[in-house]
Amino acid sequence: MTAKPSILVARRLPDACEARLDADFAPRRLPGDGPHPMPALLAAAEGCSGMLVTLTERLDAATIATLPASLRIIATMSVGFDHIDVGAATARGLAVTNTPGVLTEATADLTLLLILGAARRATEAMALIREDRWGTWSPTGLLGVDLAGRRLGILGLGRIGAAVAKRARAFGLEIHYHNRRRASPEQEQGATYHDTLDRLLAVSDILALTAASTPETRNIIDHAALAKLPPGAILVNSARGDLVDDDAVIEALRTGRLFAAGLDVFRGEPALDPRYRRLPNVFALPHIGSATVETRTAMGMCAIDNLDAVLKRGTAPITPVT
Ligand code: DGY
Numbered sequence: 001m002t003a004k005p006s007i008l009v010a011r012r013l014p015d016a017c018e019a020r021l022d023a024d025f026a027p028r029r030l031p032g033d034g035p036h037p038m039p040a041l042l043a044a045a046e047g048c049s050g051m052l053v054t055l056t057e058r059l060d061a062a063t064i065a066t067l068p069a070s071l072r073i074i075a076t077m078s079v080g081f082d083h084i085d086v087g088a089a090t091a092r093g094l095a096v097t098n099t100p101g102v103l104t105e106a107t108a109d110l111t112l113l114l115i116l117g118a119a120r121r122a123t124e125a126m127a128l129i130r131e132d133r134w135g136t137w138s139p140t141g142l143l144g145v146d147l148a149g150r151r152l153g154i155l156g157l158g159r160i161g162a163a164v165a166k167r168a169r170a171f172g173l174e175i176h177y178h179n180r181r182r183a184s185p186e187q188e189q190g191a192t193y194h195d196t197l198d199r200l201l202a203v204s205d206i207l208a209l210t211a212a213s214t215p216e217t218r219n220i221i222d223h224a225a226l227a228k229l230p231p232g233a234i235l236v237n238s239a240r241g242d243l244v245d246d247d248a249v250i251e252a253l254r255t256g257r258l259f260a261a262g263l264d265v266f267r268g269e270p271a272l273d274p275r276y277r278r279l280p281n282v283f284a285l286p287h288i289g290s291a292t293v294e295t296r297t298a299m300g301m302c303a304i305d306n307l308d309a310v311l312k313r314g315t316a317p318i319t320p321v322t
Contacts, residue, residue, distance in 0.1 A: 007026065007052055009028065009029050010041055012032075017300030017303075025050075046070075049070055064092060075303040082242075101319075106294075107160050151173070156210040156212070178200035209239045218242045226257060232256070238264045250276065253279050302318075
């Protein structure tokens with residue numbers, strides 16, 4: 001019998017995934033869930049042929065240079081891979097895989113929650129209940145804005161963006177989007193394409209960010225971009241925190257240039273800019289877009305499928321990052 005491949009498992013996974021790792025691999029884990037300091041992970045990875053990481057493990061070029069020579073694959077349990085220097089990994093001959101597809105529906109659901117929470121002033125409303133400050137029903141109390149008839153601008157009509165659009169149509173939103181390249185008619189489903197970001201901004205009563213974090217998209221929503229939105233627009237971000245310039249967004253929320261924001265992701269999370277916590281018109285969640293039992297299990301299984309393909313079956317990775 002051939003030895004089971006040794007895998008460094010950086011975080012605790014859903015039970016079914018942990019059980020599969022134990023059955024099919026020789027997993028190495030540090031105590032507790034983590035995140036663990038990188039030197040401890042690197043020490044534990046010595047002699048491993050695979051690493052199963054998440055977005056909390058930052059594998060920059062310097063770290064990749066110190067990975068053990070035995071390593072053949074880095075499987076991240078996330079669709080985003082901005083925490084990995086893929087160029088550096090590829091140059092070392094390492095396969096890098098992510099988990100596309102399996103978290104589309106959960107993340108789209110969560111994006112609608114952000115839109116609704118921001119539009120209907122959920123933060124202020126919940127505070128009245130939790131702090132026992134609800135005085136009376138009021139004809140003018142906590143007035144939000146209707147979704148029906150408004151225009152939803154989606155920056156990044158990929159899998160998740162298209163799933164957001166599908167849900168948003170049911171709320172009566174008109175769908176607009178911007179991608180570098182126009183999406184297929186199947187993906188568009190009648191959405192209006194804007195060939196520049198500026199054109200999308202001009203029509204976005206609600207702007208949803210569903211694009212990956214890349215050198216081109218980092219800080220893409222800055223002062224200038226926010227100034228091009230219709231006054232009183234809503235900003236929603238379920239992608240990555242570094243797509244927005246926090247100073248610009250916070251100023252726009254304070255002045256009312258933005259009616260509200262729904263944010264699931266933050267630059268430097270979990271250490272988000274503390275000003276967000278104090279703004280009543282921010283509906284904020286702690287990066288839970290894919291956090292359902294079914295989806296996190298599917299993400300873990302997808303990462304393990306890739307480890308299995310490369311390390312046990314000797315085939316190409318199933319969902320390689322390119
Ligand atoms: C991802 O997968 O990149 C999400 O941000 C977390 O599920």
